[in-house]
Amino acid sequence: MKLKSVFLRMYFLLLVTTQFSCTEIAPNQLGALVLKNVDQEATLSSLSVNETILHAKTFRNPHYFTNIIQ
Incomplete structure (x- = not known):
């Protein structure tokens, strides 16, 4: 049971960091x-x-x- 809770916390942390860590850059x-x-x-x-x-x-x-050398 405790292992399942740890995995859920790790999954939630991974989900949150991937959603808010990247910003889109416009190439123009x-x-x-x-x-x-x-x-x-x-x-x-x-x-x-x-x-x-x-x-x-x-x-x-x-x-x-x-x-300055050419």
Whole structure:
């Protein structure tokens, strides 16, 4: 009897978590399938080179120079 009660609780918990854990994402929204670009997200750090906006990210001291190699 006690085992049946445990299984019922586990089933209920599984049912509740699967119903409320997933949210549907509309694929036509920006940033839903692929992360937003610097054109679409103003909070990303960017660098403008020859009228082209690039995402800028450094992995060291920000006071050092950044080299851009083509």
